[in-house]
Amino acid sequence: MRDQSRSRQELLTLAIAALGSVGFVFLRLFVAAKGELSRFVVAGSRWTGPANHYLHHFLNSGYDGQFYWRLAADPFNIGLAPLFGTPLDHALRDNRIFYPVVSWALSLGQPRWVSVGLVVANVLALLGLTYLAIRVCREVNRAPYWALMVLLVPGLIGSLSRDLTEIFSALLVAGGILALRKERYWLVALSWSLAGLTRETNILAAVCLGVVSFYELIRRKRSISWRDVAWVIPGVVFALWQVIAYQTLKSFPLVSSSGTGDLGWPLLGFFHGAAKWLPSTQLHVVAKAALYSIETSVTVILLVLAWRKRQQFNVVERLVIASFSLLFICETQRGWQVPFDNRYATVPLVLIWIGLLRGSQDRELRKYLWVAPLVLVTILWRVVVI
Numbered sequence: 538m539r540d541q542s543r544s545r546q547e548l549l550t551l552a553i554a555a556l557g558s559v560g561f562v563f564l565r566l567f568v569a570a571k572g573e574l575s576r577f578v579v580a581g582s583r584w585t586g587p588a589n590h591y592l593h594h595f596l597n598s599g600y601d602g603q604f605y606w607r608l609a610a611d612p613f614n615i616g617l618a619p620l621f622g623t624p625l626d627h628a629l630r631d632n633r634i635f636y637p638v639v640s641w642a643l644s645l646g647q648p649r650w651v652s653v654g655l656v657v658a659n660v661l662a663l664l665g666l667t668y669l670a671i672r673v674c675r676e677v678n679r680a681p682y683w684a685l686m687v688l689l690v691p692g693l694i695g696s697l698s699r700d701l702t703e704i705f706s707a708l709l710v711a712g713g714i715l716a717l718r719k720e721r722y723w724l725v726a727l728s729w730s731l732a733g734l735t736r737e738t739n740i741l742a743a744v745c746l747g748v749v750s751f752y753e754l755i756r757r758k759r760s761i762s763w764r765d766v767a768w769v770i771p772g773v774v775f776a777l778w779q780v781i782a783y784q785t786l787k788s789f790p791l792v793s794s795s796g797t798g799d800l801g802w803p804l805l806g807f808f809h810g811a812a813k814w815l816p817s818t819q820l821h822v823v824a825k826a827a828l829y830s831i832e833t834s835v836t837v838i839l840l841v842l843a844w845r846k847r848q849q850f851n852v853v854e855r856l857v858i859a860s861f862s863l864l865f866i867c868e869t870q871r872g873w874q875v876p877f878d879n880r881y882a883t884v885p886l887v888l889i890w891i892g893l894l895r896g897s898q899d900r901e902l903r904k905y906l907w908v909a910p911l912v913l914v915t916i917l918w919r920v921v922v923i
Contacts, residue, residue: 543681547671550681554667554688558660558697564920565698575652576923577700578602580623588622591648595923602655602700604630608637609655610648616785621648628786628793632737634778636702655700662704663693666887669711673894683899687890689908691832691915692883698919703883705735710742710884711891713767714854717746722763726770733775737791738864739884743771745856802867828918831911832879836865836886838908843889849896854888861885 570576573593580592581599592606607623608615612634617625625631636658644654670684696703709732716724725746732739747768753759779789786793817823840862847855865882893902 543675547675547681550671550684551664551667553682554664554685555660557688558663561694561697561916561920562656562660568920569923574656577656577698578606578652579699579923580606584623584626586619586622588619591621591652592623600699605633605637605640605655605700605702606651608634609640609644609651612638612641615782628782628788628790629737631782631786631790632778633702633735635731635734636705639705652700656697659697659700659704662708663688663697666693666704666708666711669708669715670891670894672715673891677895679894679899683894683902686894686902686905687887689835689890689912690883690886691835691912692880692886694912694915694919695880696883701880702736703880706732706739707884707887709735710739710857711887713742714857714888715891717767717853718851720764722767725767729767729771730774733771734778737775738861740771740775741860741864742857743768743775745860746853747772749853749856828914829879831914835908835911836879836882839886839889842893842905843885846893846896850888850892854892858885858888861888 565577566572566574575592578592579600580589580594580603581597582594583598585592585594585599585603587594591610592603603623604625607620607625608630610623611620614620615625615631615634617628636655640651640654640658642654643657644650666687667684670687671681673679674681674684690707692703693707695701709728713725713728713732716722716728729739729743732742750765750768754761779791782790817826843850843858850858861884862882865879865885868881893905
């Protein structure tokens with residue numbers, strides 16, 4: 538009977554996550570997007586021409602979602618040339634093929650349904666992430682409702698809002714971390730291989746495990762084993778995709794750039810970017826700055842908690858969290874030129890929540906619930922602003 542009761546609670550937790558996600562999508566659809574789902578893509582007139590009658594066109598440069606739409610419309614066409622009036626801005630986008638492939642499959646290969654497929658894929662990924670958190674709660678005999686805390690990450694909301702890759706990244710990296718704890722090395726290899734094909738920076742998870750494994754091998758703390766599959770296979774898959782893409786692009790996607798660069802010295806990009814929008818008196822910029830301050834507070838709080846609770850994470854997890862956090866603070870001015878939703882910190886924040894769910898007492902977790910009202914501000918913002 539107790540198992541049946543827990544199963545019902547877990548199903549109810551998933552139902553709450555599903556209703557919350559779908560409810561948010563519909564609110565955003567009918568408020569910010571004015572009933573037009575293709576607005577989620579944020580296709581700008583600079584990159585998306587009139588020939589693409591499947592998308593709403595904004596009179597600006599648009600956002601990353603337009604390029605994921607382009608790949609999802611035909612993932613077998615990875616060239617830079619326009620497809621339905623939308624080109625790829627640079628070959629780096631082809632590193633991020635997995636989310637478009639899933640969206641393409643959900644849209645049954647029909648371009649007119651791709652805008653739906655992109656949203657549905659992210660909602661399903663959110664449910665997958667919730668399920669992983671439920672599994673963690675089950676392992677430590679915690680009520681499954683606590684699993685919903687893993688969704689208290691601003692970048693997840695931003696990703697769902699604009700058809701971006703952060704939800705899939707968090708799901709696949711976290712899935713690999715949990716599988717590694719269970720010593721299911723082939724599952725780790727699969728999860729991190731797909732993570733590397735979702736966003737190129739995700740391959741860092743396999744690199745971190747490789748560094749730890751190599752250290753253990755040279756210090757003779759262990760011999761070569763099936764554990765090494767977990768970091769070797771993702772590296773091989775990632776390299777193989779680079780070679781496959783090269784046949785079409787005549788360049789490797791990993792070394793492609795938009796010309797401005799994505800990484801620099803820690804925090805330097807932030808100071809340069811903030812210098813442009815902090816002095817602004819424009820209402821929309823001031824509002825974004827206020828929202829950004831709230832989201833940054835959430836990020837800093839969780840990073841500090843992770844440091845204080847670092848014993849709850851094993852050495853690989855600590856290295857992964859540190860590496861992804863370093864990427865976040867090394868974002869260049871291009872990423873900080875306007876206040877944004879900290880979506881680059883999504884993966885480490887999700888891993889931190891999972892670690893806290895695993896190792897904290899309920900009374901400690903209750904202390905962290907005050908983060909929820911801060912994240913609610915982000916949800917409300919995304920409901921009313923494209």
